Structures are given as structure tokens and as C-alpha cells.
Amino acid sequence: MIHFKIALRNVLAQKFKTAVIGIIIVFGTVLAIVGNAFVDAVSSGMERSLISSITGHIQIFSKDAKEKLSVYGTSEGGVSDIGHVNDFLRVRDTLIRNIPEIKDIIPMGSNMAFFSPGNIMDVRLEELRALLKPPKRDTARIHALKNHLRAMVSDINDDFHNNVEKASLFAQDNDFKNAPADIAKATAPGFWTGFDSGGEQKIEFLANRIAPLIFDDNVLMFHFFGTVPQAFAREFGLFEIAKGSMIPPGMRGFLFGDYFYENYVKHRIARRLDSIKRKIEKDGQTISRSKALQDLVTANVSQAAEIYSQVSPDEARKLVPALQRITGSGDKGFRELVAGFLRTTDADFADRYRFFYDHIAPHIVLYRVKIGEIFPLTAISKSGYTSSVNVKVYGTFQFKSFESSMIAGNFSIVDMISFREMYGFMTAEKKEQSKALEKEMGISNFGRDEMESMFSKSAPAAAPNNEPDSALISKMKSAAAAALGRKQNVIGQEYSKEDFEGGPFPHATVILKNPRKIKHVMKRIAEVSSAEKLGIQAEDWREAAGFMGQLAFVVRAILYVCVIVIFIVAAFIIMNSMLMATMERSREIGTMRAIGAQKKTILSMFLNEAFILSAIFGLIGTAIGILIILIIGHVGIPASGDIASFFFSGPRLYLSVNGWHILIVLLFMSLVSVLSTQYPAIRAMRISPLEAMQRSE
Template identity: 40%
Template structure:
């Protein structure tokens, strides 16, 4: 008799076409969204898993079971590293855990952040000159008088520019009081006097001190750099994160200490701001097809570049000034001789001239400027907070930059740089073996300050001047000396403390079992560790797909609820309209169950039919768009997509779930109207229609 039931069911669907159409559209849209959304969220989830596990976390993370906070490798919401304490003995943990057959490797890690202040342009030049003098005094054959002369000229060049700035009121001065400002300006005039430079070589320390301490504060100093970094066993890191790739410079040679900056950070934070803005404009114009004339944002960038030409100008090597002036004169077709004014003209950027100027900037101008605040090969001072809250500083060499293939520019994957484990431990305040040795050596050098003072006197050959150096400065010199030596200390200690460690599994589908096994080993061997999966270890970032899924399902569920209400409403209306017919069926012997079945089939037909259409549409989109992939808009998207495009595929299991949910909801929606229908008395059949 089923076909009669179907006939009756279909009838109602066609009887209320408009209502059916609305319910149908909602069901089509809902199932389309559910199927498609799920497929996309799944693709994002697996992309994110890849991005996170292949850039930071590995499959699992372990950390101290005494941790005060849950581990979040991307840091807390406020950007601070999570307070998870540390595990004292890496070797013991490693040996114990590697006994489990599914663990492929363990990489010790620790996250922290450091500040680096390269100083302002004048500071940097003063420091450069001071180093040259020192090296010359130590008879370094690589330092020539010519080089010192050139550095002096550069300093003079910077001071002249500063003077111009002060005169034209365009210097970005940060001195607090008027008297300080006036005194600094007086000192600037002293430094600019020809007589000041006549005996410079003989009295360089006091002259440099004057410039560095009194004049340099006239220049606004905003070049503080902030690095999130991960201290790790770099060899192991490189070997276990296959998407890791050196971009500039080189990998830290085995046994050496060093720092690798994420290329994204290098290109966005370390790069000169003028150049960075040029890059941003280029990306917007070329990749995103934006028009400068229509974009307020781009106009702001151009304006900022024009206003901050000094940022570029002051990194210019004075000796290149004539060449660059000539080049710009020719390019801009101007008779102007003042390089600043020429640069001013150059950065008057419009729609038509942008691409040409961008090319000229990088091809013809960039070689004369210092485009990055840190050059590859520089030894930089890093200051970080130790585990007990003191500040700790080391000098460390920047060997190069790196990224993770297929999400190169992602700010998330690029949120940290890499440092060798020992430098990390020093910055974090662990007493490493080499530090201990170093401390002993220093102590045996019987009073660091006296020694360095003697040294300095020997270097200067002028007792009086040397005595004028403050104690603090002398301490700084000796500290630098220590740090320099220290940077060269070999990496020998792999068996010491670590904050957290990444675990790679041979079979990552066995994650739950492996977690249980590790917990068991931890209990037996008393390792004092806690184990979490990558999702939990990545904190908020890892929970994002769950949030996405909840939002998607919430939205779809609301749609289905609306559909269910409309189904119920339409069935109730139909019940009212069909009272006589239902009464007739009852009168001629149809049991209540028969009516119930009609209602059930009617909603089942509606919901299956329309959700099937929605699913087919979604599958069509999945097979066409999903196969080609959605292009990642922006760098964050690349991280979530784990590549330049997001490819997604049908998730059959979830399609089934969507179907079951739809059927369940329509089943619920049927109950009340069906109950009402079953209550209709067969007496209704006797009531005449007319």
C-alpha cells in the first residue's frame, strides 16, 4: 500500500506550492551549507593541523606536570608565553619515551620573547666607530685608516642632517625639557664645528661620548625590536619539521650558537619601514588589484613614507650621496641638488608612476641604503626575561632567516624565530654547563672591572681620558667582551632542562593510544611530565576549527529549526483543510497509525528530496571549486589552508550525519500535526462540505 501513502504525501507537497518552496529553499540552503561548510571546515582543520604540527608543535607536546598554566605554544592571549615551568632533565625523558614504539622523535623546546634595541642612527654610527678604533688599537690588520675616515664622514653626515632637521623643525625630538633640548642643540653645534674633528682620532672616546650621550638623544629612537623565539635543538628541529627552509643566509652550523629570524618577521619588522610600505602598496596594487586613488589606506602609506624619508635617508652611506643624487635627478628629470628634496619628489607616488618607482627603488636606490635594521651575519644583543623575572642578555649571531614551505608569509607560523637551546637556556636563566665554566673563568680573572680598566688605558694610551669613563661604561665594555666570548661557546649540552618538547609519532592516527602510553611511562618512570595533543598545545589557535564548526553547526541548526517550524505549520494547515478527508478515511476503516504514516512519509519526502538537492549542489561545488581550491586571501588564510589554496573534498560520514539530523528534525516536526490528525473524529466525514 506504500504507493498510496506516497501519493497522498506528494499531494500535500504540491498543494501548498509556496510553502513547499520556502521550506524547500531553507532545506536546500541548510543542507548545502552543512555539507559544503563541513567539507571546508574539515579541510581547514587538516590544513591547520598540518600548519601547526609541521611548524611548531609536532603531534604531541610534553611539559612539566607542575605547570601553573596550560601550555600554549603560540603564547597567551596577551602575547606572553604561558607559565609552564620546566622539566629538569631532557635526556632522562627522551630515553624513557623513545622506548614507546610509536614515538619517532622528541625535540626539546622553550618559548620566550626578547627585546633588541639597535639604537638610533647616530648611536649605531658611534658604536661602529668605537669598535673600529678599538680594533685598530688591537692592531687588527683588517681595519684601515681609510675605513675609520669614512665612518667619521658618515657620522658628520648624520650630524649635519640632524642639524638641518633641527633648523627646519622636522627633527623628531624626544627630550623632555626645554633646557635639555637647548643643551643638546649646543652640543650639536660643538660637534659640527671643524675644530671638533681636527683632533678626533686622538680624543675619540670623549668625542664619541659627547655625540652618543648628548647629541644622539635628539633623534627619535623607535627601533626597538621584539622577537618571539623558540629555543630548540636546531638540528633535530630541521630534521623533523620537513617544511622548514632557510631563506636568507645559512643554517646554524652544527655546534655553533646562533639565531634564525623568521623571514616574515625579518621582512615586516626588521625591514626599513619605507621599503616595507612600498612592498605593501605593491601587494595591494598587483595582487589585490586595488587603486591608489580609491584606497585611503594606500594613500596613508604613501603619506607616511613622504613624512618619514629620514628613516631611509639616514641609513645612506654618505659616500654614495653624489651618485644617488645624480640618479634621482636623471630619473625624476629635476635640476634639484638637495637629495632630501629629490627623495621628497620621488615619494610623491601616484597610480601611474608607482610600479616604475617601485622598480627604481629596489634596483637603483636600495643598494645604497641599509634596508634591514639587522643584517645577516650581525651579532645582536638580545635581552629577555629569565624564568624568575630578571632580565638577561646575550649577544648572538644572526645566521639567516627561515620559513615553512607553503605558508611562508603566515604571521602565525612566523610568530617565532629560532635560537639554539643553550642560548635559550642562558636567556631563560638556567645555569648551563658552559655558563658555569664561564663564571669560574671570570671569577679567576680577579676582578673584571680593574682588568678592563687596565686594558682600556693600554689601548687609549691616555690615562686621563680613560679615567673619565664612568664605571658603568667600563662595565659595559667588559660585559660585551664576555658576551662576545660567550657567543662562541660550543653547544654541548643536550641533556639539560627544557620547557616543553615536541613529539613526532610514527603513526599519528594512533594519537590517543600514544598519549595513554606516555602517561603510563610517565607514571612508571616518574618523569614529571604532562602530555597534550597538538590541538591543545596550540591554545586558542588550535581551538579555532572547533569554534568554526560550532558556529557552522549552530547556524545550520537554526536553519533546520526554521524549516522544522515551517514544516509543522504547513502540516497543521493541511490537517485543518483535510479534516473531512481524514474523517472519511477514519470512517471507512483507516486506523490512526495509517494517518501517522501519511504524515511521516510526507515530511520525509519533503526533507529527503530537498536536502538531497542541497547535498547534490554542495557536492557539485565541492567537486569543481574544491578540486581547484579556494585561493588563500591573505597570509593568515595561507596558514589555515596550509598552502596557497584550500582544496576540499566530500566528507561522506558527515553528509550522512546531516541527513540523519534533517530526518530527525522533520520527524519531531511531524509529531504534533500527526497527533492532531489522529484526534480527528470519523464524524467529520458526515459533515457536508456545502
């Protein structure tokens, strides 16, 4: 008791030492507690984000897979080479029958797709092509489009003559060897005067020879999952349609992830304006103070061409007075006015943002793929070749409360039938189509001889089917046309549940009734697969998320390294302070030893002191830490920027108190102060009772 009393009195008496050690302990405790809560929140946010968006609780895939499944792709950016499992319905039914904890299983496949929407000239040429078709002839619009195209050609011509770099690039590249002549042809007044006559050929010329001269980075690359959209929406409860509509039941179709649609498909300038608006409104930033916002404004100004090159000269003329009004500028040139308009400040941002969407957005390509449009989705098939399927974009989707999460919003989904087709699986439909094709052509035994006879000049004498070549070719043509018709009809065709779910699948998401049973269910899947010869293996969500699943672990590791470094520094400072105190108190310690205190009494006194310090200041630190957590738990940390929203898995990060962590941090902090007291205590134990006698002779 007296040791404790002396220790307590020492703590109170040596104010400077106590303050130094106290501040360190409080700081270390607060950091460790808040840091842990932060990592917990990030980790559970990412876990929820992963489980409720794509990985589900468990993923199953072929037992013979060459690699482990990583649904977000491999670290090289490709798709995991996992092969496929043949019969989804059998696998699903067998597992659900044998493992009651499984709620549902949804077939999936992941792949990378790319799509080149074409540059602005392609887009305008496509519009013109549609307008020139009879019977509708909107002459005013045709005229405006022609003027716009002519202005674009003029820009290319100017660029060609003024930009030495580009001219030399054209000269070196064989593909562009005709560029000077083509440009000259397209800029000649005669080319435009008689445009309406032979318009189709001129459009082809512009599309094939001139449009490629506009260099841009217009190719969209994205990650998509094939699945059964209805089942996906049902089992991932947070799924919701953000724009457009859900793919109707039984239909093929495509849904963009809303995050991806807004951040990659949308016009760059509009995207930046949205981002500035979000940061001003949600995070309370201002352009004048935030470097990030200033950078966005600067980027918009420097890329003003992305607007003025998309607006036709006629529309530009109409926009000039309005732009002069809103910018208060006397400039007459549309280009200068657009650049000035984009050079926005805090004072005029709200007005200009509204003006942009009311007056400018209708004249530009706001989204490179529009909702309701059918576009060719191109992906790499399992054989390594590219394969395309026309899909209709029904809308965009998001996950409630993860609207701004990059994890949950960066992929798109397509129906399983289109996925299989692109991936190169022989679907039932395809098999039927090829059979029908054979039947229509009457060439069920179409062999090598026939093929040769088709393509050789001299007809073989003994052709088994004695039809003339021309008839055979015309049959092929009509069959091909029928196939093409069928392919186009695919868009409007209805399919049964079995069409979507039957057949092969690369992997599948297993949803559990109770998420705590992941380990048990994984074990059961392995047992059932081996007993029923299903040929599958299972991975939990963390493994399936690949590097994403490891991120939370990495963040925690970084935190622990920081905390350990701080604790080591703290240990050294505590040790030094205690050592200094020991030296100052050597006479007192010597006296205690002289009047009969054993060495262990001195040790116990020091340990008591360390314990008191860590208890008092550890508790103060804990209280402050809990207070910070509660405040952040209430207010949330706003995710400013994409990286933050990626880690926060949402617009804000809310922390919560974890009793176990607090206990562990307190024990750890006590351990640190007890350990750092060891050396001063040993030095104190070595103090001789003779110290008490000093100065006496």
C-alpha cells in the same frame, strides 16, 4: 504506498510551498556541508601547522610545573611557568628505550626576547665610528655620513622649535632637561667643522644626548624557542632555510622566522610595498578597487619620513633627478618627491616597486637586523631579571607550504646553549668559566674579608693572602677581560652534541613514528615517568598549543551556532508553510478521515511529505555542496590578509569532501524537516471528518 504517492503528488502540486521549503533545505544543506568542510580545512590546516612547526605530536615538561604548558605563551602574553627538568639525555634515552612508538625527542624552551636596534642616528653613528677607525679612512663616505647626521640634528632642532607639544614634553621630563642646550651645541657650526678631531667624543655626545631625542617604536619584541637547531631541522621535515644559511652543526646561532623577519624586522615602507605587490599578483586586487591597498599607499605616503630621514643629503641629491623622472614631477625637494613617489597607482606600481628596490633600498636600513650580524638578544631569565647573549643571525627559516602562516612563522629559534644561558641555567660551560675565573685570580677561598679589604681604604692587618690591593684589582681586571674575551669567542666556538642536549630543559617535543598513537604514547609516558622517576608529564599538541589549539574548536563552535540558527529559522519556515498547506487541504483531509483514514494515516502522509522534501532537496543541496567543495578543493580560497592566512595556515585554503559530515548533515536536515512537520501534522490529525461536509448545508 498510497501515503507516499499522495505526499509525492502534494509536493509536486503545491509548487510555491515546495519551492520555499526546497530553497531553505538546499541553502541549509549547502551551508552546513561547505561550512563543515571549511572548518575541517581550517582545523586540519592549523593542526598540521602546529604539529609540523613547533608543538610536534606531544610535549613533555616537569611534573611539578605550576601551570600547564602553552608553547605560544599564556593568554596574558607571558611564558608558561613550567619550571624545568634537569637531565634531558636521561629523560630522552629512558623514554625512547621504553616506548618504541617514539621517533625522537628534541629539547626546547620558549621565551620572549626584545632587541632595540637603535634609531637611524644610532645606526649611522655606528657606521661612522667604524669608518673613523684606522687604517681605513673612506673620506667621501665619512663626509656623507656627517652630512646625514647634521641633517638629522637640524630636523630635531626644527622639530624642537616648531613642535610645541614636544618642547613642553622636554621641559617636563627631567631626562631631557639639557635637551635645549644639547641641541644648540649640536647645531652650532663649530661642532661640525672640527668634527674629525675628537670625533669619538662627538659621536658619544650625539649617541648619548641627541639620538634619544628621536622618538620611535624601534624595539623588536619576539617569541623564540631554544632548541637543538640540527635536530629541529631534521625532525620537522617541512623546515627549510629561506634566507642566509643554517646554523652550522656544533655552533651557536640564531634564525629568524622568515614571516616575522619579513613582517616586523623589515623596513615598514618596503613591507607595505611587498604586501601591495603580493595582493596585486596573487589575489588579482587593484589599488583603484581595494580599500585595503589604498590604505597601504596612504600609510606609506604619511610615513615617507621613514625613507627620507634615512637617506643622507648627498644620496638624496643624487636621487632627485631619478625620482623626478619616475614620478614625472617638477618638484625639487627630496621629501616631496619621496612622498609623491609613494603615492603609487595601478599603472605605475610595477615600475615604482622595481625602482624602490634598485635605487632607494640600498640607502635605507632595509632590515633592522641583518643576516650575518651579531646582535644582543635580551630575554627575561627565570629569576625575573633581563639577561643578554650575543648571537649571530645565520638566516631565516620557514616551513614548506606554510610560508605565509603566522602560526608557523611568528617565532624564531636559538641554540639551546644560548637559551639556557639567557634563561639562567648554570650550564657546564658557565660552571667551568667561573671555576677558571677563580683559579686565575687565585682566590679559591675568596671570602668576605678579602672583599672588604678590596673595597676599604685601610688594609686589614691580617689578610690571609698578603698581596697588595692594586695587584688584586689588576688580577680581577685581567680575569674579567678574559671572561669577556671568552664571551665574544662564544660566537665562533664549537660545541658537542652533548653540550646542546645535556643538562636542563623546560620542555621537549616528542615526535612519533605514527601520529595516531598520541593517546597511547601519552599514557606510556606517564607510566614510564612514574616507574623511572623522570618527573615529567605529557600534553598533546592541542593542549600544548594553548589558545591556538582551541581556535579551530572555537571556529567550529561558531559555525555550529550559525548552522543551528539557520536550521531553527528553516524549521519555522517549513512549519509555517506546512501549516498553511494543512489549512488549505483541510477539506481533503476531512474527506480522508470521513471515508475511513485513521489519524495515524494522516500523520504518516505528512511525515512522508517531509521525508520526500528533505530527501530531494537535501540531495540537491548535497550535490551543490560537494560541487562547491570540489571546485574550492581544486582552486583554493586565496588568503587575503594576515588574519586569513593565519586561519588558512597557508596562502590558500583547499576543501575536501568528508562523507561522514555529509551523512550527518543529511540526517540532521531530515530531522529538522520531520520535527518541523510535527505541529502541522498534529493540526492535520485534529481535522474532523465534518470538514468534508462543509458547504453542504
